[in-house]
Amino acid sequence: MDLALLSALAQARLWDAGCGYGLPDLLRPRAQDAIALIFRLCGTGRFPQDAAPGAQLTWSEERPAPLLAWRMAANGRQRLGFADGAAQPLHLRSLDGATLWVDSARGQIGALAEAVDPDALQLVEASPEVAADEVDALGSALPDSLAGLDLPRPRGIRQTSRAAKQRRARLTLGRETAHDRPRYFSSAVQLSTLILRFVYDGKDVAEGGRDPPMVHDGELVTLIRDPRWEAARATRLMEAGALPVEEMEVHWPGARMMECDFVFAGGEMNL
Numbered sequence: 227m228d229l230a231l232l233s234a235l236a237q238a239r240l241w242d243a244g245c246g247y248g249l250p251d252l253l254r255p256r257a258q259d260a261i262a263l264i265f266r267l268c269g270t271g272r273f274p275q276d277a278a279p280g281a282q283l284t285w286s287e288e289r290p291a292p293l294l295a296w297r298m299a300a301n302g303r304q305r306l307g308f309a310d311g312a313a314q315p316l317h318l319r320s321l322d323g324a325t326l327w328v329d330s331a332r333g334q335i336g337a338l339a340e341a342v343d344p345d346a347l348q349l350v351e352a353s354p355e356v357a358a359d360e361v362d363a364l365g366s367a368l369p370d371s372l373a374g375l376d377l378p379r380p381r382g383i384r385q386t387s388r389a390a391k392q393r394r395a396r397l398t399l400g401r402e403t404a405h406d407r408p409r410y411f412s413s414a415v416q417l418s419t420l421i422l423r424f425v426y427d428g429k430d431v432a433e434g435g436r437d438p439p440m441v442h443d444g445e446l447v448t449l450i451r452d453p454r455w456e457a458a459r460a461t462r463l464m465e466a467g468a469l470p471v472e473e474m475e476v477h478w479p480g481a482r483m484m485e486c487d488f489v490f491a492g493g494e495m496n497l
Contacts, residue, residue, distance in 0.1 A: 227270065234263055238322070260322045261337050268335065275330060283328070286336040290327060292316055294350070294372060296380045301439045302446035303355040304380045320344040346373030356380050358446050383441070387448040390426035395459045397422060402483035404491070406476065417477070419486040420468055424456050433460060433487065463488055 235241035238260055267273040268285040275281050295309035308316040308327075317328040318338070325341040328334070349372070356364055365379035398421040405412045423430045426449040429438035433456060437448050464470075468488035471479055475495045483489065 231263075231267060231270070234266075238263055240321075258324070261324055261326075264321070264326065264335065275328065275333065275335075281333065283333055283335045286329075286334040288334075288336050289339040290316060290336075292318060292325075292327070292338060292342060292375070294375050294377050296356075296378065298381065298383075298441060299355070300441055302358050302383060302385075302441050304361070305355050306350050306353040308350065318342060318347055320347050343373045346375075349373075358383050358385055383444065383446045385446045385448070387437070387450055389452075390449045392425075392427055393452070393455070394425050395422065395456075396425050396430070400486065402486060402489075403480040404474070404477040404483055404489075405480075406493075407478065412478075414480075415477070417483070418490040419471070419483060420463065420488040420490075421485075422460060422463065422487045424451070424459070426451065460487075469494060 232241065240260070240263070265285050268283055271282060273283050275283050290310040292308045293311070295307060295313065295315075296304045297307050297315060298304045308318050310316050314329070314331075317330065319326045319328065320341070321337075323341060325338045325347070327336055327338060361380045361382050365382075368377055368379060371377050400419045400421065401416050402419050403414050404417050406415055423432060425431075426438055427440065429440055429449060431438050431451065437451050439446055439448050441447070467490060469491055471483060471486055471489050474489065474491055476493055477489075477491050479489070
C-alpha cells in the first residue's frame with residue numbers, strides 16, 4: 227500500500243521523489259483525482275500533520291466557507307489569515323485546481339466547495355506581522371477585498387505599560403563541550419553551564435532584551451523590566467564562581483555552549 231501511494235504521490239507531484247516521473251502537465255491528476263489521493267492517505271491512519279504523537283489527520287466532508295481574518299499573537303502583533311464562519315483558524319493549501327483546509331486542533335483535513343486563487347493563498351501566507359502602532363496606517367491603506375473575499379481591517383488595541391505583578395529568575399543547569407586550547411588541536415572537556423532567564427508575569431526574557439509585551443483583557447501591556455534586580459541576580463551567580471561564557475580565556479566554547487550565559491570552568495585566568 228505504501229509503495230502504491232508513494233508512486234501516486236510522485237506522479238501527482240505532491241511528493242518530490244528525487245528523480246520524479248516527469249509527466250507532462252496534461253497527464254497530471256487534477257482537482258477531484260488529487261483530493262481522492264489525499265482521502266486514501268487519510269484512510270491509512272498513518273498520515274500525520276506533524277511529528278507529535280497522535281497527530282494523524284482524518285478526512286472530513288465539511289465544506290467551510292473561508293473568510294479573511296486577523297489573528298493576534300500573545301505579543302499583540304497581528305497577521306492576516308483564513309478562518310471559518312465560527313472564527314476558527316483555517317490553514318489552506320492549493321492542490322491542482324482545488325483547495326484543501328486543515329484544522330490542526332481537531333486533526334482534520336478536507337476540501338473547500340470552491341477553490342481559492344493560489345496567488346491569493348500565497349499572498350496571505352507571505353503577509354507580514356502588524357505591530358499595534360501600525361494598525362491605523364495600514365487600515366487606511368488596505369483595499370476592501372482580496373480575491374473576492376471581504377478584507378477586514380486589523381483590530382485596534384489599547385496599549386499600556388506597567389510593572390510585572392510577579393517576577394522570578396529561572397536557572398537551567400546543563401553540561402556542554404569546550405576545548406582547553408583552540409579546537410581541533412586539543413581534547414574536549416565537559417563543563418557545567420547555566421542559562422539565566424527572567425520571568426515577568428510568565429514572560430521569559432534574556433538579559434539585555436526588550437520589555438516583554440503581552441495581551442491581557444483586550445489590552446497590549448508592556449511589562450517594565452527591572453535592570454537593577456536582573457543585574458543583582460547575575461552578580462550573585464558570578465560571586466558563586468560562575469563565569470560569563472564570552473569571558474573565558476583558556477577554554478574554547480563549542481557552539482552549544484555559546485548559547486548559554488555562564489559556565490563553571492576551573493583553571494580560567496580570571497576565575
